[in-house]
Every structure is written in structure tokens, then in C-alpha cells.
Amino acid sequence: MGEKTEKLLSILKLQPVVPVLIVDDAKSAVPLARALVAGGLKAIEITMRTPAALEAVRAVAAEVEGAEVGAGTILNAAHWEAAVEAGSKFIVSPGTTQELLDAAADSDVPLLPGAATASEVMALREEGYQVLKFFPAEQAGGAAFLKALSSPLAGTLFCPTGGISLKNARDYLSLPNVICVGGSWVAPKELVAAGDWAGITKLAAEAAALKA
Numbered sequence: 001m002g003e004k005t006e007k008l009l010s011i012l013k014l015q016p017v018v019p020v021l022i023v024d025d026a027k028s029a030v031p032l033a034r035a036l037v038a039g040g041l042k043a044i045e046i047t048m049r050t051p052a053a054l055e056a057v058r059a060v061a062a063e064v065e066g067a068e069v070g071a072g073t074i075l076n077a078a079h080w081e082a083a084v085e086a087g088s089k090f091i092v093s094p095g096t097t098q099e100l101l102d103a104a105a106d107s108d109v110p111l112l113p114g115a116a117t118a119s120e121v122m123a124l125r126e127e128g129y130q131v132l133k134f135f136p137a138e139q140a141g142g143a144a145f146l147k148a149l150s151s152p153l154a155g156t157l158f159c160p161t162g163g164i165s166l167k168n169a170r171d172y173l174s175l176p177n178v179i180c181v182g183g184s185w186v187a188p189k190e191l192v193a194a195g196d197w198a199g200i201t202k203l204a205a206e207a208a209a210l211k212a
Contacts, residue, residue, distance in 0.1 A: 004108070004109075004110040004111075005110065005129075005130050005131060007090075007110050008090055008110035008111075008112060008131055009131060009157075009179070011043045011068045011070070011089060011090055011110075012043060012112075012131065012159060012179050012180050013179065013180070014042045014043045014068065015040060015041050015042060015043060015180065015207075015208050016169070016173055016180050016181065016207065016208065016210045016211035017041060017169065017180060017181055017182070017183055017186060017207035017208065017210060018041070018043050018044070018045055018159065018161075018180055018181070018182045018183075019036050019041055019044050019045065019182075019183065019184070019186045019187055019204070019207075020045050020047060020072060020161060020182045020183060020184045021044065021045065021046050021047060021056075021184070021187055022047050022049050022050060022184070022189075023046055023050060023052050023053055023056040024050050024052060025052055026052040026055035026056045026059060028192055028195075029046070029052075029055075029056035029057075029059050029060050030059050030060060030063050030064055031195070031197050032187060032192055032197070032200065033060040033064040033067050033069070034064055034067075034197070035197035035198070035200040035201045035204065036067075036186065036187065036200065036201070036204045037064060037065075037066045037067050038201045038204070039186075039200070039201040039202065039203065039204025039205040039206075039207070039208060040204060040205055040207075040208030040209075041186065041204045041207060041208055042066050042067055042068050043068045043070065043090075044060065044067055044068065044069050044070070045069075045070045045071070045072040045092055045182060046060065046069060046070070046071060046072065047071075047072040047073040048071055048072065048073045048074060048075075048079055048083065049073050053071070054082055054083070054086045055086075057069055057071055057083060057086040057087055057088055058086040058087055060087075061086065061087025061088070061089075062087065068089050068090070069087065069088060069089060070088050070089055070090035070091060070092055070112075071083035071086070071088040071090075071091055071092065072091075072092035072093075072094075073092070073093070073094060074091050074092065074093045074100070075093065075094075075097075075100075076097070076099055076100065076103075077099050077100070077102070077103040080100065080103040080104070080107065081103070084107060084109050088109060089109065090109060090110050090111075090112060091104070091107075091109055091110070091111045091112065092111075092112045092114075092133055092182075093111065093112070093113050093114050093133070094114040094133075094135050095113075095114045095115070095116075095120075095135075096113040096114060096115065096120065096123075096124060100113070101113075101127060111129075112131060112132065112133045112159060113129055113132055113133065114132070114133040114134075114135045115132045115133070115134065115135075116134065116135060116136070116140040117140075118149060118152075118153065121149065121153055121156060122153070125153070125156060130155065130156060130157060131156075131157045131158075131159070131179065132156060132157070132158055132159070133158070133159050133160075133161055133182070134146060134158040134159070134160040134161070135160070135161050135162045136161070136162030136163060137160035137161055137162040137163055137164055137172070137181075138162055138163025138164065138168075139162060139163060140162075142163075142168075142171075143160075143168070143171040143172050143174075143175060146158055146160060146172065146175055146177060146178060147175055149177065150175060150176055150177040153177075154177075156177060157177055157178070157179045158177055158178050158179065159178070159179060159180050159181060159182055160172050160178060160181050160182070161181065161182030161183070162182075164181050164182065164183045164185075165183065165185050166185060166206065166207070166210075169181050169183065169207070169210055170210060173210055173211045183207070185203070185207075186200065186203045186204050186207050187200055187203070188200075188203075191203075
């Protein structure tokens with residue numbers, strides 16, 4: 001687990017904000033990823049919520065220099081296999097099941113597993129996980145909840161995702177147990193639809209500067 005944890009940390013430490021993307025058209029994936037990388041956001045999560053998602057991961061992995069593309073909303077072993085085959089450098093799940101833990105154990109690709117309670121965090125710590133996704137962050141208690149966990153569950157790092165924006169990202173990033181946050185605000189649907197890549201690069205640069 002140690003080697004995979006280091007691999008995951010090396011990706012998450014690239015920036016304070018990991019873009020969480022829902023890609024409806026795979027053709028937009030490469031220019032979108034290039035715009036994010038240009039703004040300083042190299043680690044990119046493409047969620048498996050659309051039919052275009054796997055093709056988007058494959059295109060970004062193959063064509064976007066500097067990008068570290070991962071797959072999110074991975075729910076089972078079949079999702080895992082498909083995402084890794086497409087070129088995902090890391091895997092993100094909203095929660096955790098034994099099936100996912102088994103798939104992760106058999107793979108060299110690191111998992112960022114989701115947890116929303118102290119018990120879930122403890123169970124994942126027993127499995128050897130030190131870096132977790134806190135989801136859905138705002139709905140599950142927000143920055144105050146994570147701050148409360150920092151002492152009794154010291155040594156665990158989190159990437160909170162869900163309801164996070166430019167307005168509240170610093171509340172999370174100021175915590176000692178938060179390594180980065182995940183957010184979709186850096187790639188608004190209207191800018192993607194308009195092909196406003198310069199606008200997305202500007203948003204990415206603002207996000208990248210949050211924790212200079």
C-alpha cells in the first residue's frame with residue numbers, strides 16, 4: 001500500500017484543486033484538459049457518468065502532455081478495469097465496497113476511496129488507506145467536520161469533494177488534514193459548450209493559486 005499511497009500523493013500534491021469533470025462530448029476532452037493544464041491544474045478527474053467518459057479518459061491520457069488523468073465515480077470492478085484500460089492514473093470512488101477494495105488490491109493504480117463518517121474512515125485505515133476522499137463534503141458536515149476528525153484520526157489525509165467552490169475552498173485547504181479539494185467550478189458547462197478554453201484556463205489559474 002505504501003508505494004501506491006506515494007503515487008497517489010504525488011498526483012494530489014500537484015495542485016490545491018482537482019477538477020471533477022462530467023464530459024458529455026469526448027471531442028471536448030482534449031482541449032478542456034489542455035486548458036486546465038495551462039492554468040496549472042494537471043491532475044484531472046473525469047467522472048464515469050456519461051457514455052463519453054471512457055473515450056475522454058483515453059484521449060486525455062494519450063494526447064495531453066502534462067496531464068495526470070484519473071477516473072471518478074468508479075462503483076465496481078468492471079468500472080475499474082475499463083478505466084484503467086483507458087489510461088487512468090488514479091481511481092476515485094464516492095464510497096467503498098469490498099469489491100472495489102479487492103480490485104484495488106490487484107492493481108498498481110492507486111485508489112482514492114470515498115468516506116463520509118468516522119467509522120468509514122476507520123475501516124479504510126484498517127485496510128491501509130491513508131488518503132481518502134471526503135464526499136459529499138458540504139452535505140456530510142463540511143470543513144468543521146473534517147477539522148473535528150483531524151485529532152482523533154490523525155495521519156489520515158482527505159480530498160473533500162461535493163459542494164466546494166472558489167468561495168469555500170480555502171476553508172478546507174486551511175485544515176491540516178486536507179491535501180487538496182475536488183471541484184467542478186473550474187470547468188462550467190456553459191464555458192465548455194462555448195469552447196471558451198481561455199476562460200477555463202483563467203478559472204484554473206485562480207484555483208491553482210488558492211494554496212500558493
